[in-house]
Amino acid sequence: MDRLVFTSNATIREQSTARQVLVNDLSNVSTLGFKSSYDVALQSIKVSGAGFDTRFQAQTVSRDVIRMDPGSVMATGRPMDVAMSGTTVLTVQAPNGDLAFTRRGDLKVNIQGQLENGSGHLVLGEGGPIAIPPGLMVSINPDGSIFARDPAVVGPAADVLIDRLRLRDVTGVSLGRRADGLYKVSEKPDGTDLALNDQLPQVIPQALEGSNVSAIEAMTRLIDHSRSFETQIRIIKEMKGLDESGSSMMKAA
Structure with a gap:
């Protein structure tokens, strides 16, 4: 039960990076010459330490490479x-x-x-x-x-x-993004x-x-993230209810 709560909490925390990227893309839909860059995905990693060997959690994997797809x-x-x-x-x-x-x-x-x-x-x-x-x-x-x-x-x-x-x-x-928003040669x-x-x-x-960000695509992905967030919160609440029910059953009569 605790493993499921930790997994849901880790998923919420790791998906925050992807949500920030989507919000940044949406804010630059009207920016001249803007190119999206970040690709963010989740992967499962094995968590070492005390507990069962089947304990896995989500971790964010990101890549910052400028996509040169042309804008309008x-x-x-x-x-x-x-x-x-x-x-x-x-x-x-x-x-x-x-x-x-x-x-x-x-x-x-x-x-x-x-x-x-x-x-x-x-x-x-x-x-x-x-x-x-x-x-x-x-x-x-x-x-x-x-x-x-x-x-x-x-x-x-x-x-x-x-x-x-x-x-x-x-x-x-391969081009990367500098801290000031300009482009540089990656790994140079x-x-x-x-x-x-x-x-x-x-x-x-x-x-x-114009920008090469598709507002419709970014909004659709943001909605998916919102639904995923709601699902993880629902799981945590359900686990809390199950934990309270289990505790009440163990109380002395």
């Missing part, structure tokens, strides 16, 4: 918006100065004249942070090339190449860059990528 692409018509195509990631500068990766492409020029995305992370070119001269109209090509034009010039004017987005293709590469030190491969990274100009 939304056309914005804004010249500085880019959506990452395929398995392309954008290289940015993390708050601590490390090199990191993201899929968020709502770009803008900050007050220092540098290019950053909507999260405030500086966007990197091949030579470092990208500086945009003031007063110029900026456009971005599918290969990541950034061109600018002076709107004050009358008549046709040639676009000037300013820099190129440092894009990387992560086909066959923070700030590790990726080498260019045969796959040419591309972006979709004047568009943004």
Whole structure:
């Protein structure tokens, strides 16, 4: 009887991690470029110590690998918006100065004249942070090339190449999530860059990528967790009733 109570309590405790992951996914359904990562499952482990050899409890097994499933692409018509195509990631500068990766492409020029995305992370070119001269109209090509034009010039004017987005293709590469929410190469030190491969990274100009989290799927899984929680509580209550009935039977008449 006590083993069943401990097993139910362990299941409730271990499933809390999976519920936190689902809640986090639901909170990021509308976050641009968000990628879900955590996979959480339960496995039975044998508990050693005093008691029968058949004592098993649930334990959480988790894996934090970024799922590169694409989100919905939304056309914005804004010249500085880019959506990452395929398995392309954008290289940015993390708050601590490390090199990191993201899929968020709502770009803008900050007050220092540098290019950053909507999260405030500086966007990197091949030579470092990208500086945009003031007063110029900026456009971005599918290969990541950034061109600018002076709107004050009358008549046709040639676009000037300013820099190129440092894009990387992560086909066959495992990415993990950093503490600041950006991506890094799994099992490598923070700030590790990726080498260019045969796959040419591309972006979709004047568009943004939404989250790859399915709200319906996440809500369904959350309902399953809620029902499992109710079942475990019901088991504990039933065991309490059985224990009280057994104690009353053992009382002296």
